[in-house]
Every structure is written in C-alpha cells, then in structure tokens.
Amino acid sequence: MNAKTETVAEIENLCVDIDGRRIVDGVSLRVRPGTVTALVGASGSGKTTTGLALLGEYPDGARVSGEVRVPEGLVGYVPQHPGAVLNPARRIDALLTDIARAQMRHLPRRERRAAAKERVLKALADAQLPDTEALLKRYPHQLSGGQQQRVVLAQALLLGARVVVADEPTTGLDPLTKHHVADQLRSVARQGIAVVLLSHDLDVVRALADEILVLRHGQVVESGPAERIWLAPRHPYTSELLAQCPECATEERGDPGSTVLHLTHPGLQARHGRSVVLRVPELTLRAGECLAVVGRSGSGKTTLGRCLAGLHRDHDGTLTLDGSPLPRSLRTRTREQLAAVQYVFQDAKAAFDEHRTVLDQVARTAVRLRALAEADARAESLTTLTGLGLTEELVRRRPGRLSGGELQRAALARALLARPRVLVCDEITSGLDAVTRRALLDRLARLLHDRNEDLSLVLITHDLDTASLATRIVVLDDGELVDQGPARQVLAAFDRRGERSGAVTT
Incomplete structure (x- = not known):
C-alpha cells in the first residue's frame, strides 16, 4: 500500500463551543504521511482551533465533541511566534540535547551522549538549521524569527513527531524568509512526516499544499x-479567497495580447555621464501584461524604467509605442504619448507639491493630459482616490499631512487619471x-483584470512577493539583462537561499 494512502491523524465531526458560541462546527479531516494539508480561511475561521485539536489542546472553558485520532504517535507544533515556546534561559544546544538524551535512555550513559549528538545534528539538518558552534551557543532571543522557527521544528523532529502543525508560519516574514520556510516544510514532508499548514498566505499554500480545506465561520465550505x-x-467563498491571490488573478487573464511597448534592435544602452550603466538588447511589453523588473540595488532597474518613461534620455536605442516611434525625452513627447506612459515614483512625497492639496494635483493630470474640464477632472479624481481607500477629507489636505502609504496611493491615482x-x-x-x-498589490491586480488589454504594467522591484504579481x-x-521568462519559471530558478545565482538579492 502507498504510504500516502494511510492516515496518521484524523478529525471527525469536531465541534468546539465557547460561551455558547460555536467556533468550530463539524470539521473533519484526514492527514496522510508525506503530504501537506492546508487549512485556509480568514482570521476567526477556526483554523488554529482545529490544528491545536490534533495536539489535544482547546481554549479554556471550551465544550468539545467529535473525535480526534492520532494513532501513530506525537504531533509537533510550530507556532506563529516560536520564541514564546523556547526557554529563554537555555542555549540552543542545551534545548535540543536534553530532548535527544531523553530519547536515548535505553542506551548506556557513555553511548547516550554520542547518540544524542548524532540525533541533534540530524534534526538540525532536517530543519535546515546550520549546526555552527556559534549558533548553538546562542540563546533564543539572539536568533532571528526564522531561526527560532527552525529550532522549534528541530525539537518536534527530535521527539519523533509523525505530524507537524505549522500555524501561520510565514506571517510577517519577508519574501525570502517565506521561501526558506516553504523549503523547510517541503523537506519535512519528503521525510514522510505529515504537515498540517494553517495559513491565510495563499502564495505559500499554493507552493506547498497537496490537500486544502477552506474554512469559514468554523465550517469547512470546500475541501x-x-x-x-x-x-x-x-464554493463562492473559495473563489473570493483565490481572487485575493495576485498570482491566481494573473494566470486567469490568459495570454497577453499585441505588442504595446517595444525596444527594437540593437537595444538600449544607457549612460550616466561617460559610464554605461545599462545594456538591454531587447524588451517587449504586451497588451494586458504585467512585467516585473527585478534585481539587486544598483542593477539598473530604475534606469530602465526611467528610459521607458522618457525621464532618462541619455541612451541609445529605439522605443516604439503601438508600433510608432516614442521619443527618448518626455520633453519631445506629445500629450497623447505623455498620457500613454505614466511613471509612479518610489518617493511619493517628493513627487508632490507641498503647497497644493492632493486632490488638486491629481485632478491636474486629467486637465493637462486629457483636456477635461476642471470640475469633471476633480470628480473623476475623487472617485479614483476613494477607490484606493483615501477619504475625501484626507485628499483635500496638503501632502505633508498624509502618510507615506497614503501618498503612494495618491501617486498611483494621479497616474491612473491619465488613462x-x-x-x-x-x-x-x-x-x-x-x-x-498587499492592498496596493491587490488593487494593481484588479486594475489589470478590469482594464483587460487597455493597461500594461511594469513593476520595478526587488521584492519577490511583489514580482509574483507579474506575467x-x-x-x-x-x-x-541576465534572464527573462514566465514569472513562475524565473521564480522557480531561485535557489534555497532565495537567490537566483546571485542575480537577485533582496
């Protein structure tokens, strides 16, 4: 029999009530060795309560019915905040060695130490935690969140866990650390251990899960x-959840259309003074496409974007827009060409006049580039700004009274007013x-979907999470230019450290 058809843990018709309120309502699941079972849903959907039931733990005062069966032994738990379950007074070496020795009590004392050390080293390797002397001598608070997480995972492996429950393991982590966490959990599953992943991070779920249970208000609405x-x-709720995943939204859009922006032969060679800072032999942007430009700081990403927008004119190469030549400098572009290629700056604050209200400056774009009457421009501006989550009261202020995130959304609105x-x-x-x-990325994904092939997007970023929006x-x-291709193919080329042959470092 295939090991993956067996069951190492099972929940049947689990119901959990607290103070007369049902927080888990009839949940059933079967966990098989070597697989990743993901429980997904919004906060309060019952994910953590269901996952902790596999450990026999429930909230204080809970009334519980149903069955939980874990016949094959221990269940390990990796919490969202791993530092809270590590003894702050013990070094990492001592934390792990104590567990290993307890498993070796049947051996003579002399053999026990060597066997325990061997088991610790294997657990460290399985949890992808380097066994450096310096790290083992540290206390938990001297480790990063990702390292603490791997220590907790190593503890579970030392205890012989057949099931590992990982509770929101990627929340608050940067994209590269997320890749590390996904690799760790994938490695654990390859060892035949079942992983129960509790997460609202659909990118991680997509990368790992074999089985999915979608929870809403304590019930499984789809599995x-x-x-x-x-x-x-x-189920409509499942569709609603998946619509929040930028990568899913991108894939649903299908093949991109005709060429919108094209860098023709012999390519682009940009200079700062006498130094050549960028060489791109060819580049094509298609209708409805999202193209991410990634690379480490100083790789030339911003220079490329500025060349496309006419903000950096010291370059060779011919750009075409819808098949017609596009002047290098925005000073010589027509009003229609200026409107057609819009640039949203990283430093949104510097892009606004501090003496005029945000609404006035956003509306000015539609007046200047689309010849709208001022009243119509203000009305459309207000609709666009509020659609990005900014209130009317807020956008009637001057830029200095808005936060960085609010100004960034206002800058996006101003560019969109040019259509x-x-x-x-x-x-x-x-x-x-x-x-x-996440809200900003979701908005960009919806824009691409709603505008169909009327809008194409160039995302300049060093953030892999942002790049996952791209086609x-x-x-x-x-x-x-060292690589280009479909987003999934390029992202898959990143190694276990989150770098693609050193080309991208975030």
Missing part, C-alpha cells in the same frame, strides 16, 4: 486536492507595511 481547488473552486497604456511603478511597495502593501519577469544584474 479537496489542491490542484482541483486552484483550477475549479466550487495610460503603460504604467511604470518604481518600488512602490517598499517602505509600506504588510497590510498596505513575466526580467532580471537585471550589474546593468545587464
């Missing part, structure tokens, strides 16, 4: 193989908190 749920969700064919966004998510960043990715390194 099944991950591939089927991604491709053909059956561009191409929108170049330069690191517009850097410096934003996770919630604001295609271009990789720059030291002023050279």
Whole structure:
C-alpha cells in the first residue's frame, strides 16, 4: 500500500463551543504521511482551533465533541511566534540535547551522549538549521524569527513527531524568509512526516499544499486536492479567497495580447555621464501584461524604467509605442504619448507639491493630459482616490499631512487619471507595511483584470512577493539583462537561499 494512502491523524465531526458560541462546527479531516494539508480561511475561521485539536489542546472553558485520532504517535507544533515556546534561559544546544538524551535512555550513559549528538545534528539538518558552534551557543532571543522557527521544528523532529502543525508560519516574514520556510516544510514532508499548514498566505499554500480545506465561520465550505481547488473552486467563498491571490488573478487573464511597448534592435544602452550603466538588447511589453523588473540595488532597474518613461534620455536605442516611434525625452513627447506612459515614483512625497492639496494635483493630470474640464477632472479624481481607500477629507489636505502609504496611493491615482497604456511603478511597495502593501498589490491586480488589454504594467522591484504579481519577469544584474521568462519559471530558478545565482538579492 502507498504510504500516502494511510492516515496518521484524523478529525471527525469536531465541534468546539465557547460561551455558547460555536467556533468550530463539524470539521473533519484526514492527514496522510508525506503530504501537506492546508487549512485556509480568514482570521476567526477556526483554523488554529482545529490544528491545536490534533495536539489535544482547546481554549479554556471550551465544550468539545467529535473525535480526534492520532494513532501513530506525537504531533509537533510550530507556532506563529516560536520564541514564546523556547526557554529563554537555555542555549540552543542545551534545548535540543536534553530532548535527544531523553530519547536515548535505553542506551548506556557513555553511548547516550554520542547518540544524542548524532540525533541533534540530524534534526538540525532536517530543519535546515546550520549546526555552527556559534549558533548553538546562542540563546533564543539572539536568533532571528526564522531561526527560532527552525529550532522549534528541530525539537518536534527530535521527539519523533509523525505530524507537524505549522500555524501561520510565514506571517510577517519577508519574501525570502517565506521561501526558506516553504523549503523547510517541503523537506519535512519528503521525510514522510505529515504537515498540517494553517495559513491565510495563499502564495505559500499554493507552493506547498497537496490537500486544502477552506474554512469559514468554523465550517469547512470546500475541501479537496489542491490542484482541483486552484483550477475549479466550487464554493463562492473559495473563489473570493483565490481572487485575493495576485498570482491566481494573473494566470486567469490568459495570454497577453499585441505588442504595446517595444525596444527594437540593437537595444538600449544607457549612460550616466561617460559610464554605461545599462545594456538591454531587447524588451517587449504586451497588451494586458504585467512585467516585473527585478534585481539587486544598483542593477539598473530604475534606469530602465526611467528610459521607458522618457525621464532618462541619455541612451541609445529605439522605443516604439503601438508600433510608432516614442521619443527618448518626455520633453519631445506629445500629450497623447505623455498620457500613454505614466511613471509612479518610489518617493511619493517628493513627487508632490507641498503647497497644493492632493486632490488638486491629481485632478491636474486629467486637465493637462486629457483636456477635461476642471470640475469633471476633480470628480473623476475623487472617485479614483476613494477607490484606493483615501477619504475625501484626507485628499483635500496638503501632502505633508498624509502618510507615506497614503501618498503612494495618491501617486498611483494621479497616474491612473491619465488613462495610460503603460504604467511604470518604481518600488512602490517598499517602505509600506504588510497590510498596505498587499492592498496596493491587490488593487494593481484588479486594475489589470478590469482594464483587460487597455493597461500594461511594469513593476520595478526587488521584492519577490511583489514580482509574483507579474506575467513575466526580467532580471537585471550589474546593468545587464541576465534572464527573462514566465514569472513562475524565473521564480522557480531561485535557489534555497532565495537567490537566483546571485542575480537577485533582496
């Protein structure tokens, strides 16, 4: 029998009530060895309560019914905040060695130490935690969140866990650390250990899950193989969840259309003074496409974006827009060409006049580039701004009274008022908190979907989470184009450290 058809843990018709309120309502699941079972849903959907039931733990005062069966032994738990479950007074070496020795009590004392050390080293390797002397001598508070997480995972492996429950393991982590976490959990599953992933991070779920249960208000509204749920969700709530995943939204859009912006032979060679800082032999942006330009700081990403927008004219190369030549400098572009290619700056504050209200400055774009009457421009501006989550009271203020995230959304609104064919966004998510960043990315994904082939997007970023919105990715390194291709293919080329042959470092 295939090991993956066996069951190492099972929940049947679990109900949990607290103070007369049902927080888990009839949940059932079966966990198989070597697989990743993901429980997804919004906060309060019952994910954590269901996951902790596998450990026999419930909230204080809870009334519980149903069955939980874990016949094959221990269940390990990796919490969202791993530092809270590590003894702050013990070094990492001592934390792990104590557990290993307890498992070796049947051996003579002399053999026990060597066997325990061997088990610790294996657990460290399985948890992808380097066994350096310096790290093992540290206390938990001297480790990063990702390292603490791997220590907790190593503890579970030392205890012989057949099931590992990972509770929101990627929340608050940067994209590269997310890749590390996904690799760790994938490695654990390859060892035949079942992983139960509790997460609202759909990018991580998509990368890992074999089976998915979608929870809402404590109930399973849909479950099944991950591939089927991604491709053909059956419940409206599942479709609503998947619509929040930028990568899913991008894939649903299908093949891009005709060429909008094209860098023709012999390509682009940009200079700062006498130094050549960027060489791009060819570049094509198609209708309705999102193209991410990624690379480390100083790789030439911003220079490329500025060349496309006419902000950097010291370059060779011919650009065409819808097949017609596009002047290098915005000073010589027509009003229609200026409107067609819009640029959103990384430093939104510097892009606004501090003496005029935000609403006035956003409306001015429609007046200047589309010849709208001032009243119509203000009305359309207000609609666009409020659609990005900015209140009327807020946008009637001067820029200095808005936060960085609010100004970034206002800058996006101003560019959209031109109704561009191409929108170049330069690191517009850097410096934003996770919630604001996700909201902005979701808005861009919806724009691409709603505008169909009327809008194409160039995302300049070093953030892999942002790049996952793209249809295609271009990789720059030291002023050279070193790779380009479909987003999934390029992202898959990143190694376990989150770098693609050193070309992208975030």
